[in-house]
Amino acid sequence: MAEAARASRPSLREHEKQLDRAASVLDLGTDIGFREVLRIFARVISTFRLFAGRIAAKLGFITVELAFRLLVAPWPGKVVVDHVILGMPIGDASGFPAYLAPAVLLLDGMGPVEMMLWVFLLGVLMVTVFGFTTSRGAGRSPSGAPTGASAGSSGGATALTPQGLGTLAQGHDIATQTENQANLGSGLMAGILGFIDFRVHLRLSQSMNHFLRTRVAGKLRSLPMTTLDDLRIGDSVYRVLYDTTSANMLLHGIALGLYSGLLGVVITLYIMFTYFGAAPEVIVLGMLALPIVFLFEFPFARMARRRGQASRASGSSTTSNIEEGMSNVLAVQSLGGNEREARRFRRASAESFKRFRTEWFLVLTVRQAFSLALMLGQVLFFIVMAGRVIDGTFTAGDYFVLTYYYFVLSATFGAWGFVYTEWQGYVAGMRRVFFLMDLPEERSRAGIELARIERGVEMKGVGLTYPDGRRALRNVDLEARVGEIVAFVGPTGAGKTSLAYMVPAFVQATEGMVSIDGVDLKDVAVESLRKQVSYVFQETQLFSDSIFENIRYGNPAATEAQVERAARVAGAHDFIAALPDGYRTNLGTVTSKLSVGQKQRIAIARGLLREARILILDEPTSALDPGTEAYLVDALHEAAKDRLVIIIAHRLSTIANADRICFLEDGEVRESGTHEELMAMPDGRYREYVSLQAGSQA
16 A cells, blocks of 8 residues: 555656646746736726726715714613613713714613613614614724624624625635635625615626626637637636636725725724723724734735645646546547546546645634734733723723724724735636736737628648647648639648638638738638638537527528528438437437437538538548438539538548649648549659558458
């Protein structure tokens, strides 16, 4: 067992190195400097402008709840302690704020029972409208969470804080917290105003997260194919679903938490200096929380960012591992790779949890150190305040009120220091989102709007080198006219697909010029080009929808008759009609039961139905039987009467009747002509290719 454990360690270390390399490619490393943090903050705040109305409404509720909670809520407790329990006379109400004096004077001369009745009625009003009582503390930290006594109490208000009914049941790792963060709603109030406040916050959180998810998902669809080839699907899914919620948490902290914290501090200091200025040391003790927490927290900020970034990169690796395993499940099962894939996933999952434990060990260590320092300040406060009550400076009721304000002040100042470190994980998440959003996208609308294609495609001196340095094409001269069938033929890796990708501008020529009707494609709006080009890929791609909707995906306005006609041309109608639900069969439930050839014919029907002037078919007959292939080839000749049909194929039976055959080798068009013309060349490369194919079939 020990030897097995030792043997497994190198693989885990190697897996960690692979994760770091992946992070370097897709996340520009795991280190985030202070300047970049400020830039990320600025970009997130700029997003807040899109939701200014709802943010303003939320800030309005915060203002109302804090004003009432700090200016009014603590003082009934002083009435109960000093004038009900201890029986002290109210007199001129000099121990109360001036704005409350008229209301307090109404109680002068009343007995203890009457006073308690009025306090009780006030409590009922506070619970009904605001959802809190005189015993609850007040304040909100810069992260948006309640502070002071309210942070440790239970009741109406906390039911709507991030620890109460405003959140979903959750675990603690990043992925399982995501749905809660996407639907975050909180408020210090409950009652009538608290219900409205919560709904405003919930709509705000959901709107922001919906906006970001939609933007990032749309960005992925707009990326060039060369970029998409470098992105792992699982990692992209992780960024869309899990990383985007970081904006909600930063909104909760930056826009809401800092505002409420600042407002709470201003009101609290005003009350303390105005009515308890005789004990300035008490105020100083409350304010000491800020430098104490910065002393403990700030040095760990960079480490927290690195750990947060590493945790997210590792989590996305686990997601990618699941996606790859499911995408290749047939290969895994047929090659006996179940145990190997299980080991891969165990390593990825274990690494993800390990990274998360490291991140939270740091967070908990810092929190514990801060809590100890804050508790020391509380002990000093109790000692000083008790002395002030004993020497008669303050009454017992004052002790109650001042304790309330002390907790608000110390907790808010403490949160200001702690929250910067708390935000680092969300900064790492937004960095991953912005990295994706900053990738260059295709020119979908910019450029010339291409008119209806009348002549065809022309290439002059075209060359293509992919971003990774691979040379795909060189010195290609080609002309393909509307009304023709043009076949690209050649050995594997000759550049056939790369050449076809030039036509719909999936890739851009790095040398020479590709033009349609004389217009350089570099100057054409890609969207207007692709409206007139239909590409049927070699790897059949069908959607989890009905066969009917799959066929008319590129032409949503097509009628049932048009869909059926396209299916007949593609040789798909008979097997579709034989299915229990016919064209309404949902491919999400029976795709695995369709043969490769059947799926291919559905894809061909989809391409034929689209009203495109150029139809490109990549290996359209590779999975078809000879009879269906012959039927399809005849149908393509009919379709080519009013469009250009480009076929990429290896099978002689598919290409022999093409109007022109382009034979490619090593990225160059070596020969071009009809089948008869190319076969007439004694030492022709096409002739040799056909001979080899005929010999292998024999």
